[in-house]
Amino acid sequence: MANGRTGDKVDMLIIGAGASGAAVAWSLAETRMQILCIEQGDWVNPANYPSTGRDWEMSNQREWAISPNVRKRPADYPINDEESPIAIANFNAVGGSTILYSSHFPRFHPSDFRVRSLDGVADDWPISYFDLEPFFALNDCNIGVAGLADDPALPAHTPPLPPVPLGTIGETMARAFNELGWHWWPSDTAIITREYEGREPCANIGSCNVGCPKGAKSSADVSYWPVALRAGVKLKTRCRVREITVGPDGMATGAIYFDEQGVEHHQAAEMVIVACNGVGTPRLLLNSKSSQFPDGLANRSGLVGKNLMLHPWGNVQGIFEQPLDRFGPEGSCMLSQQFYETDKARGFVRGYNMQITRGRGPVLTARAALWRGELPWGTDHHKVFERLYNHSIYLGICVEDLPEEINAVTLDPRLKDAHGIPAPKINYRLSENSRRMLAHGLEQGSHVMRVAGAIRTESVGPIRMAGWHLLGTARMGNDPQRSVVNSWGRSHDVKNLFVVDGSVFVTSGGVNPTTTIQAVALYIADQIKQRLANLFD
Amino acid sequence: MSETLISSDFPLSPAMRRTLDTVLEIIVPADPERGLPSARDVNVVAYLAEHSAGYWGELERQLQLLDASARRQFAVPFAELTPDERMRVAHQLRSADPTFLRRLALEAITCYYQDDRVMLAIGLEPRPPAPKGHEAYTGDFSLVNPVVARGSIWRRTDN
Numbered sequence: 001m002a003n004g005r006t007g008d009k010v011d012m013l014i015i016g017a018g019a020s021g022a023a024v025a026w027s028l029a030e031t032r033m034q035i036l037c038i039e040q041g042d043w044v045n046p047a048n049y050p051s052t053g054r055d056w057e058m059s060n061q062r063e064w065a066i067s068p069n070v071r072k073r074p075a076d077y078p079i080n081d082e083e084s085p086i087a088i089a090n091f092n093a094v095g096g097s098t099i100l101y102s103s104h105f106p107r108f109h110p111s112d113f114r115v116r117s118l119d120g121v122a123d124d125w126p127i128s129y130f131d132l133e134p135f136f137a138l139n140d141c142n143i144g145v146a147g148l149a150d151d152p153a154l155p156a157h158t159p160p161l162p163p164v165p166l167g168t169i170g171e172t173m174a175r176a177f178n179e180l181g182w183h184w185w186p187s188d189t190a191i192i193t194r195e196y197e198g199r200e201p202c203a204n205i206g207s208c209n210v211g212c213p214k215g216a217k218s219s220a221d222v223s224y225w226p227v228a229l230r231a232g233v234k235l236k237t238r239c240r241v242r243e244i245t246v247g248p249d250g251m252a253t254g255a256i257y258f259d260e261q262g263v264e265h266h267q268a269a270e271m272v273i274v275a276c277n278g279v280g281t282p283r284l285l286l287n288s289k290s291s292q293f294p295d296g297l298a299n300r301s302g303l304v305g306k307n308l309m310l311h312p313w314g315n316v317q318g319i320f321e322q323p324l325d326r327f328g329p330e331g332s333c334m335l336s337q338q339f340y341e342t343d344k345a346r347g348f349v350r351g352y353n354m355q356i357t358r359g360r361g362p363v364l365t366a367r368a369a370l371w372r373g374e375l376p377w378g379t380d381h382h383k384v385f386e387r388l389y390n391h392s393i394y395l396g397i398c399v400e401d402l403p404e405e406i407n408a409v410t411l412d413p414r415l416k417d418a419h420g421i422p423a424p425k426i427n428y429r430l431s432e433n434s435r436r437m438l439a440h441g442l443e444q445g446s447h448v449m450r451v452a453g454a455i456r457t458e459s460v461g462p463i464r465m466a467g468w469h470l471l472g473t474a475r476m477g478n479d480p481q482r483s484v485v486n487s488w489g490r491s492h493d494v495k496n497l498f499v500v501d502g503s504v505f506v507t508s509g510g511v512n513p514t515t516t517i518q519a520v521a522l523y524i525a526d527q528i529k530q531r532l533a534n535l536f537d
Numbered sequence: 538m539s540e541t542l543i544s545s546d547f548p549l550s551p552a553m554r555r556t557l558d559t560v561l562e563i564i565v566p567a568d569p570e571r572g573l574p575s576a577r578d579v580n581v582v583a584y585l586a587e588h589s590a591g592y593w594g595e596l597e598r599q600l601q602l603l604d605a606s607a608r609r610q611f612a613v614p615f616a617e618l619t620p621d622e623r624m625r626v627a628h629q630l631r632s633a634d635p636t637f638l639r640r641l642a643l644e645a646i647t648c649y650y651q652d653d654r655v656m657l658a659i660g661l662e663p664r665p666p667a668p669k670g671h672e673a674y675t676g677d678f679s680l681v682n683p684v685v686a687r688g689s690i691w692r693r694t695d696n
Binding site: 049051052053054055056057058062109110111113114117118128129148150152153154155163165166167168170171174175177178181183184185186202203204205206207213214325327328337341342361362363366367370371373375377378379381382385389390 | 563564565566568571573588624627635639642643646647649650651655656659660661665666667668669670671672673674675676677678680681683684685687688689690691692693694695
């Protein structure tokens with residue numbers, strides 16, 4: 001039991017203030033219930049983002065690294081990902097991993113929710129794209145999504161803001177895609193391209209992946225949280241939850257957490273909403289053991305932590321004779337979904353997204369070239385650098401990862417965080433389907449680069465430091481034997497416990513998942529509001 | 538980045554400092570035509586002190602290897618070799634061990650491409666990207682017209 005005082009009981013306790021926790025808090029605020037969110041990280045001061053300093057390009061290998069094992073901030077917990085070819089990425093703060101995301105914001109497709117029916121693999125979701133469609137639109141408006149209306153690869157939708165710049169990079173690739181007759185489209189992007197809801201537009205600082213000092217990137221701390229707090233939601237930062245507690249009736253009673261001084265408290269709550277992402281959520285549930293739930297809370301199915309999906313990632317660099325501009329949002333420019341839907345003649349099922357990103361700054365251009373032996377010492381250094389800097393386009397391949405129970409988050413028997421809480425361990429390997437898909441993507445990516453005029457291409461994948469998308473470890477479904485939560489996010493086993501993050505995903509789609517995570521969170525919040533009278537029946 | 542280190546704090550002997558300066562000159566030499574200084578002319582030592590303080594021991598050992606190799610082959614320290622001889626000695630050691638002085642080279646170019654003179658010479662304003670940002674070329678969005686003309690491609694589902 002906790003040593004500290006028990007806080008006043010709240011109606012709703014949200015654990016985690018990232019993409020999904022913020023969206024749920026915003027939506028539920030209109031209930032006027034007492035809502036408290038507990039977050040292990042702190043607010044990030046935009047003035048401290050590295051792009052206000054000269055050494056900003058190196059910050060992603062230090063205190064702004066995407067791996068908590070590299071970053072090692074006080075808010076971070078270690079993750080044993082040695083038995084995975086893909087390392088886990090996250091960020092622990094108000095806003096969560098959206099602090100470092102590229103804000104490339106494509107939606108899942110309708111087919112992503114029906115993979116069993118269409119392709120005979122994995123499982124269908126218990127909800128459809130069309131159930132989520134109003135919540136995609138709501139999310140677009142809440143955070144201010146930039147894009148071009150009516151992408152033919154999706155059901156029609158209209159982002160509220162004009163798209164981010166294509167630049168010469170986008171134009172170069174657009175002409176190549178057109179020459180091949182392939183789909184491409186300006187990316188939906190979670191970046192303000194005009195003044196929006198009091199926020200200033202993007203200034204093309206170009207350092208999105210280490211935080212946006214202008215607040216133009218719609219991380220959850222600058223989009224959802226200010227509104228949720230004004231609406232009465234309370235947020236406690238630098239408080240790490242150890243476990244969710246249950247009463248004799250098997251219902252959740254709240255959570256035990258450590259405050260910033262390391263003092264244990266119990267926060268009582270009528271209901272608990274978990275929003276800690278696809279690694280943090282199963283870690284918390286597995287750490288919440290009791291006589292009623294000896295294998296972890298909400299885990300009578302045995303599926304908590306299983307079916308981890310990570311989106312194996314590949315990258316193609318094209319090097320061009322002509323100079324290219326690189327200013328604009330770093331990771332978001334345009335995409336191609338030519339190979340998104342299944343064509344079994346390709347030798348795999350499902351598909352992938354191609355994400356065009358802009359070139360690197362001078363430091364990372366030089367370091368990468370030196371590392372691979374391309375940038376020489378001596379008088380030729382400058383000549384080679386000139387040929388590389390502002391002469392590159394990058395194309396990311398985001399491969400749909402199908403769920404497999406052997407890919408899992410468990411508790412490491414030895415590794416613990418600063419509070420002595422067991423840390424997560426990742427066991428993951430790529431399926432043959434994913435390998436084939438990635439190989440296809442790298443080949444097609446190189447092809448379109450050459451058509452675009454690249455004089456040379458470099459392909460690599462799977463990239464180890466690319467486990468940004470953490471999905472599937474508390475999957476939703478109608479069958480309590482085959483899923484952890486029901487179709488509206490409520491635990492099958494604990495009727496006042498909800499999961500709202502990417503853990504509930506049944507499949508991974510082949511795109512960056514944040515907009516779909518937030519649409520699902522808003523959908524679940526809406527279901528909670530509609531069912532308040534008999535929520536726990 | 539820090540200012541120049543106080544001399545009494547400098548972790549290398551004067552002889553090793555000369556070797557370091559010489560090797561920095563061959564990693565990235567000056568290029569007057571492009572208006573570019575050498576890596577010796579930017580403050581690599583302060584950068585190392587700020588970001589790689591634990592590296593001095595390894596660096597000193599590797600600089601001593603350079604010197605020893607120069608003395609063995611040419612009977613003078615590395616800093617007194619001709620430019621061609623310096624490059625040859627460094628190349629021999631790097632060929633035998635590809636990690637030889639790689640960290641120094643990485644840190645040197647990291648510092649180098651943040652220097653005002655270098656940023657100006659490669660077409661950048663000498664400043665961090667924030668808060669001013671950059672002008673970006675919007676591009677021609679009418680390039681989507683052929684994509685639109687091909688029509689919808691998303692896969693239909695029952696619901």
